[in-house]
Structure formats: C-alpha cells, structure tokens
Amino acid sequence: MDKAASLKAGPNRLRQGYGGPPEPSATAEGPGLPPQASPKGLAVHVNVARRFASGFQLSAVMDVALAPGSICVLFGPSGAGKTTILRQMAGLERPDAGTIRLDDDVWCDVAAAVWRPPQARRIGLVFQEPTLFPHLTVRDNIRFGVGPGSDPIEEIAALLGLRDLEHRHPRELSGGEAQRVALARALAPGPRLLLLDEPFAALDMPTRARLRRDVRALLHRTGTPAILITHDRTEALAIGDTAVVVIGGRVRQIGPVRDVFSHPADVDVAASLGVEAVLPARVLTASGGLLDVVVGATGGRDVVLQVAERDALAPGTEVYACIRAEDVTLGMQLSTHASARNHLEARVVSINAEGPVDRVSLDCGFPLDALITRRSREELNLTAGSQVTAAIKATNVHLVARS
Amino acid sequence: MDWSALWLSVRLAATTTVVLLAIGIPIAYWIVFSSWRGKFLVEAIVALPLVLPPTVLGFYVLVAIGPLSPLGRVYASVAGHGLPFTFEGLVIASVLYSMPFAVQPFSAEFAAVDRRLLEASWSLGVSRLETFRRVVLPLSIRGLVTGIVLSFAHTLGEFGVVLMVGGNLPGVTRTVSISIYDAVQSLDYASASRTSLLLLIVSFVILATTYSLQRSVWIKPRH
Incomplete structure (x- = not known):
C-alpha cells in the first residue's frame, strides 16, 4: 500500500474505534506451525538466523497472528536476542539467513x-530511551513522518495528553512525557505494526503503569497491533495478549500470555518466566484427575504434592514441579476447610520486602517462596524461624516432564 | 599596508570556504555513513595536508593543473589561459590544502548524532538523504560553523602553497602573507609589522567570536 493511501486510512481508523478489548490473539502452538487465521489481523512470520562475532547465535522462528490492537510480548532474559529480532523486523539489521513476512509482504x-x-x-518504532529530535518541537516531532495537514496527529496527541506540550522542546519534557511523544510520533503516519523495545523500562513505577494503560487504550483505539519487548514478567502479564519466549537466541514458546506463564513449555522457559520454585520430582500415582508427586527433599523425608492432572503422566515419570510464589498461601495451622489440596509444614527462612508485598522464603523440606501482603505477614506475626503451614492448590502446581 | 593583498586573501578565503562547504559536506557524509571497508584510505587522503609540507602539496598541484596535465589542457582550451599563477589555480590549491579543516569537523559532528535518531527517522518513512537534511545537518550546526571558520582562517594565512601555485603577482596571486614576506625581504619592517598585527587581530577576533557563539548555540544533548 502506498503512503498516501495509508494516510487517508488513518483518521477513519481512528474514528471508527473498536468496541471492546480484542479477542485474545490466535497463536501457533509452537515454532514452525502456521498461524491461525485472524480476521483483519496481521500474520507475522519470522524465521531468521544470525551469527555474531561474540559466538552468540540467533536462530529464531516465530509465527504469530496479531489481532487488531493486540500486543505480543517478546519475553526473555537480557541478551536472549529479543532486540536483534525486533531490529531485523524494523529493517535496521539484516539476518545472515531467513525470511521475514508480514501477511503476504516479504x-x-x-x-x-x-x-x-x-x-x-510502515512500522512504528519506539526505543527504551525516548529518542526525540532535539531540535524540533513536540509538534514537529509528532509530524515528522507525515505530510503537511494531516489531522490524525491532533487526535493522537490528544489521546496521549500532549496537547499542552506541543510547543515545547524535548529537553523540557519529563521522561514519561518524552516517551508519550515518541509513541505519538510512531503512530502518526498510521503504521501497520508498532515495534516497542522496552518502552517503559526507563520510567518510574507510577509513570510506567499509567503509560502502559494509555498505550493499551490507544492501540485498541487505532487498531494497531504491537510487538513489545520486555524482560519484566509483570509487564508481560499486564500488557501482553500473546507471549513469545526467547531464550538463548531461540524462540522457546508461543501462546496466549496467561497460558505461557502458567504452563511453561520446559524448565528453561519456566525459570525465565519467573516461576520461582522449579522442583525436581517424580510421579507416584495417578488417579481421579489427581497426580501424587514426590518432591525430593533434604533430610531424607520426602514430600508428596497432589497435582491436578493436565497431561497424562505415567507413574515414575521424572518431572519438574513449578510453583509460583503468588500461589502459595500461608497459615498458622493445618486447615481442613480450605480447598487447597496441599498443606506443608514449613519454617520461615527469611522475609524480604518486594514492592508492596513481602517475599517469604520457606523451607518445606525443599525451598519455596510465598508472596504475601504486608498486612497478612503482620497478622500472622511472621519472622524468620516461624513455623507455618504453606497451602498450595493442586491446580497451581504445574508439571513439566523432564526430557 | 598592502590593501590589495589583504583583499585578495579575504576573497580567496571566502571562495575556498564556499567551495569546501559544497564539497566537504558530501565527503564528510560519505566518510561517516559509507560502509565500505576501504574508506580509511579516503580519510587518510583528506587528512594529508595536515602533515604534508605545503611546498610538496603545492608542487603536485602545480604539476596537476599545469599545461602538461590533462586537467590543465582542458581548462586552458576552455578558459583560454592556464591555471597556474591565476586566482582559480589558487582556489583549487587552497581547497585541497584546507580540506581537512572543513571535512574533519563536519564528519566528527555528523558521527556524533545519535544513531537512533536516524533509525527513528528511517522507520517513519523518511529517506536517508532527507534524514540527513532534516536531522543530521540541523544537529551539526556547531561542526559546520567550526569547519567554516577554520577553513577561512587557515586559507587566510596560507603561504607555501600559494607561493608554489600562484607565485607573486600583485592583485592576482600576491596574498597577504606573501606581501609580509616581501616587505621583510625589502627590509620594510614597519609595513610587515602593520600587516602582521592586522592578520593577528583578524584571526583572533574570528576564532574568539566562533568560540563564544558555540557556547550559546543551542545545546545538543550528548549521549
């Protein structure tokens, strides 16, 4: 599509808007599979290889269908190759081999x-640091990529709360304001796809949360899908519809973001997604949709966990049991009334503040973390050395068969 | 004081600076943005006048524009006279001689522009050349001013190259530095001292003005 046509399409798209949040985007179950069709969405195909002088090797295959206005998070530890993938998609770096397609455009x-x-x-690009043209006003920055006299700019500027800043220079803006301008600039020419490289990482927490919300709303409004890099799992969960997990230069898992986070494909994915406890275990018995799993514990006493059966696992199968700290609740005595299947005697090893919540490190025979609110910690009067009961629902233990 | 020599020097310096602005920006652009591995060779050639004795440069220019060279013959057939010992010949020599004083500040400033600004501009659909015009040049004002001033001041004071290529023809090729040399040769120390003082003051004022301007030129964020 040529540029003039895209500009004409811009305002219409904006006015038309989208009713509710988009459907969770359809995704391929794993690398190499064709994306499921999505009406009006974008099919992104990336299959690239690049070898770096450092010895690092990127070999990424991803097929993602992006619904209008949806966000696909590229998630993984730093140095995994996320930025390289994004830059190759933007056309700023070339792969040694491979293909990149957007729908039918090669x-x-x-x-x-x-x-x-x-x-x-026709992409919009936003970096971690707001890279505004320092010699131009906010208004001229936003208009940089569009011809004179197009009006979607006014609406985008208004939606991002930039109307009062239009005549300022970038050096007169706060970090959050500058990043808003960078977003407006990227969206103004009506891109087909927005590429965001950790756009919130340099901002303080409240600004980050606000901007995240605004970006979400703005993308829904314009119908522009986005691919967003992050290594922050909270951010991935907060903003992502689809997650692509990149580890060591390879795409390891693709799927709806909640599925990916609650069902990591393997232990590397589980570790990088921040599933705190990854416990070596073995399936004992399977009956009635419940698995009994024995977790190898220190001091000779084994701990048996009851786990809801998702995949058929034969007794004897070696597994990793993955438990998220959010899913561990603490109490002072064994409760027989709650629905949680697992109640473990535990000793508090240490308590560390983590933002508004406390991370309680436990010894249940194996190390386990629990995230609880400060008030709960005070009501339970927890200190290092306290004896508590850790409760875990059978549905909150995720098993990954060891290969 | 030899006013005609001073006027000639100012004309020569101004012409040379304009020519260097026109050809120095493309050369600097190419040096910064070309991905050719052998571009260090071009950088070395541009920097040669910094270390080469002016007489050596002058000698080669004289040979290159002389009646025996293809360039000299073409010029002579078009213009009706040769290049050596003319103002045009002096301009050619001065452009080569002052080239590094323009190209190096230009390219240093171009290279200092945050690369992500260029990438942002490209991703917004703006071509490389337009990006250069709309982003790189406006952010390189400082380097452009420095290059212009240094080219001008350097050409104003040149001696050896002028003598080799232009000789000493009053009003045509006798520049201010040669007139000072002449005055000293003929033991006219009073005239030499007046002209020298004038050149000293002019050079100082130009440089001082430039440095003060650069302080107040808009501040470019450095990354």
Missing part, C-alpha cells in the same frame, strides 16, 4: 535477495 528473504528498507515497511 520484508526480507535472504535466499531470494529481497530486502525492504525500514522506510518501506
């Missing part, structure tokens, strides 16, 4: 010597 096909420069891709 952006890059090394074998066929096809390469579209960033100018021809």
Whole structure:
C-alpha cells in the first residue's frame, strides 16, 4: 500500500474505534506451525538466523497472528536476542539467513535477495530511551513522518495528553512525557505494526503503569497491533495478549500470555518466566484427575504434592514441579476447610520486602517462596524461624516432564 | 599596508570556504555513513595536508593543473589561459590544502548524532538523504560553523602553497602573507609589522567570536 493511501486510512481508523478489548490473539502452538487465521489481523512470520562475532547465535522462528490492537510480548532474559529480532523486523539489521513476512509482504528473504528498507515497511518504532529530535518541537516531532495537514496527529496527541506540550522542546519534557511523544510520533503516519523495545523500562513505577494503560487504550483505539519487548514478567502479564519466549537466541514458546506463564513449555522457559520454585520430582500415582508427586527433599523425608492432572503422566515419570510464589498461601495451622489440596509444614527462612508485598522464603523440606501482603505477614506475626503451614492448590502446581 | 593583498586573501578565503562547504559536506557524509571497508584510505587522503609540507602539496598541484596535465589542457582550451599563477589555480590549491579543516569537523559532528535518531527517522518513512537534511545537518550546526571558520582562517594565512601555485603577482596571486614576506625581504619592517598585527587581530577576533557563539548555540544533548 502506498503512503498516501495509508494516510487517508488513518483518521477513519481512528474514528471508527473498536468496541471492546480484542479477542485474545490466535497463536501457533509452537515454532514452525502456521498461524491461525485472524480476521483483519496481521500474520507475522519470522524465521531468521544470525551469527555474531561474540559466538552468540540467533536462530529464531516465530509465527504469530496479531489481532487488531493486540500486543505480543517478546519475553526473555537480557541478551536472549529479543532486540536483534525486533531490529531485523524494523529493517535496521539484516539476518545472515531467513525470511521475514508480514501477511503476504516479504520484508526480507535472504535466499531470494529481497530486502525492504525500514522506510518501506510502515512500522512504528519506539526505543527504551525516548529518542526525540532535539531540535524540533513536540509538534514537529509528532509530524515528522507525515505530510503537511494531516489531522490524525491532533487526535493522537490528544489521546496521549500532549496537547499542552506541543510547543515545547524535548529537553523540557519529563521522561514519561518524552516517551508519550515518541509513541505519538510512531503512530502518526498510521503504521501497520508498532515495534516497542522496552518502552517503559526507563520510567518510574507510577509513570510506567499509567503509560502502559494509555498505550493499551490507544492501540485498541487505532487498531494497531504491537510487538513489545520486555524482560519484566509483570509487564508481560499486564500488557501482553500473546507471549513469545526467547531464550538463548531461540524462540522457546508461543501462546496466549496467561497460558505461557502458567504452563511453561520446559524448565528453561519456566525459570525465565519467573516461576520461582522449579522442583525436581517424580510421579507416584495417578488417579481421579489427581497426580501424587514426590518432591525430593533434604533430610531424607520426602514430600508428596497432589497435582491436578493436565497431561497424562505415567507413574515414575521424572518431572519438574513449578510453583509460583503468588500461589502459595500461608497459615498458622493445618486447615481442613480450605480447598487447597496441599498443606506443608514449613519454617520461615527469611522475609524480604518486594514492592508492596513481602517475599517469604520457606523451607518445606525443599525451598519455596510465598508472596504475601504486608498486612497478612503482620497478622500472622511472621519472622524468620516461624513455623507455618504453606497451602498450595493442586491446580497451581504445574508439571513439566523432564526430557 | 598592502590593501590589495589583504583583499585578495579575504576573497580567496571566502571562495575556498564556499567551495569546501559544497564539497566537504558530501565527503564528510560519505566518510561517516559509507560502509565500505576501504574508506580509511579516503580519510587518510583528506587528512594529508595536515602533515604534508605545503611546498610538496603545492608542487603536485602545480604539476596537476599545469599545461602538461590533462586537467590543465582542458581548462586552458576552455578558459583560454592556464591555471597556474591565476586566482582559480589558487582556489583549487587552497581547497585541497584546507580540506581537512572543513571535512574533519563536519564528519566528527555528523558521527556524533545519535544513531537512533536516524533509525527513528528511517522507520517513519523518511529517506536517508532527507534524514540527513532534516536531522543530521540541523544537529551539526556547531561542526559546520567550526569547519567554516577554520577553513577561512587557515586559507587566510596560507603561504607555501600559494607561493608554489600562484607565485607573486600583485592583485592576482600576491596574498597577504606573501606581501609580509616581501616587505621583510625589502627590509620594510614597519609595513610587515602593520600587516602582521592586522592578520593577528583578524584571526583572533574570528576564532574568539566562533568560540563564544558555540557556547550559546543551542545545546545538543550528548549521549
């Protein structure tokens, strides 16, 4: 599509808007599978390889269908290759081999010597640091990529709360304001896809949360899908519809963000997603949708956990039991009334404040963390050395079969 | 005081600076943004006048524009006279001689522009050349001013190259530094001292003005 047509389409798209939040985007179950069709969405196909002088090797395959206005998070530890994938999608770096397609548009096909420069891709790009043109006003920054006299800019500026800042220079803006301008600038030409490289990482917490909400709303409004890099699991859960987990230069899992976070595909994914406890265990018995799993514990006493059966696992199968700290509740005595299947005697090893909540490190025979509110900690009068009962629902223990 | 020599020097310096602005910006652009591995060779050639004795540079320019060279013959057939010992010949020599004083500040400033600004501009659909015009040039004002001033001041005071290429023709190629040399040769110390003092003051005022301007030129955030 040529630029003039896209500009014409811009305001209409904006006015039209979208009723509710988009459907969770359809995704491929794993690397290499074709994306499920999504009406009016974008099918992103990336299959790229790049070898770096450092020895790091990127070999990423991802097929993602992006619903209008949805956000796909590229999630993984730093140095995993997320930024390289994004920059190759933006046309700022070239892979050694592979293809990048958006719907039927081939952006890059090394074998066929096809390469579209960033100018021809119609993407919006936002970096971690707001990179505004320092010699231009906010208004001229936002208008930089559009012809004179187009009006979607006014609406975008208004939606991002920038109307009063239009005549300022970038150096007169706070970090959050500057990042809003960068977003407005990226959205103004009506891109097909927004690429965001940790856009909130440099901001303080309240600003980050506010901007996150506004970005979500703005993308729904414009219908622009986005791919967003983050290494912050809270951010991924807060803003993502789809998650693509990148570890060590490879795409390890793709799926709806909650599925990915609650059902990591393997132990590396589980560890990088922040599933705190990854416990080596073995399936004892399976009956009635419940698995009995024995967790190897220190001091010779084994601990048996009851786990809801999701995948059929034969007794004897070696597994990792993954338990998120949020899913562990603490009490002072064994409760027989609650629905939680697992009640473990535990000793408090240490308590550390983590934002508004406390992370309680426990010894249940194996190390386990619990996240509880400060008030709960005070009511339970917990200190290091306290004896408590840790309760875990059978549905909150996720098993990954060891390969 | 030899006013015609002073006027000639100012004309030469101004012409040379304008030419260097026109060809120095593309050269600096190419040096900064080309991905050719051998570009260090071009950088070295541009920097040669910094270390080469002016007489050596002048000698080669004289040979290159002389009646025996293709360039000299083409010029002579078009203009009706040769390049050596003319103002045009002096301009060619001065442009080469002052090249590093323009190209190096230009390219240093171009290279200092945050690369992510260029990438942001490209992703907004703006071509590389337009990005250069709309982003790099406005952010390189400081380097452009420095290059212009240094080229001008350096050409104003040049001696050896002028003598080799232009000789000493009053009103045509006798620049202010040669007139000072002449005055000393003929033991006219009073004239030499007046002209020298004038050149000293002019050079100082130009440089002082430039540095003071650079302080108040808009502050570019450095990353």
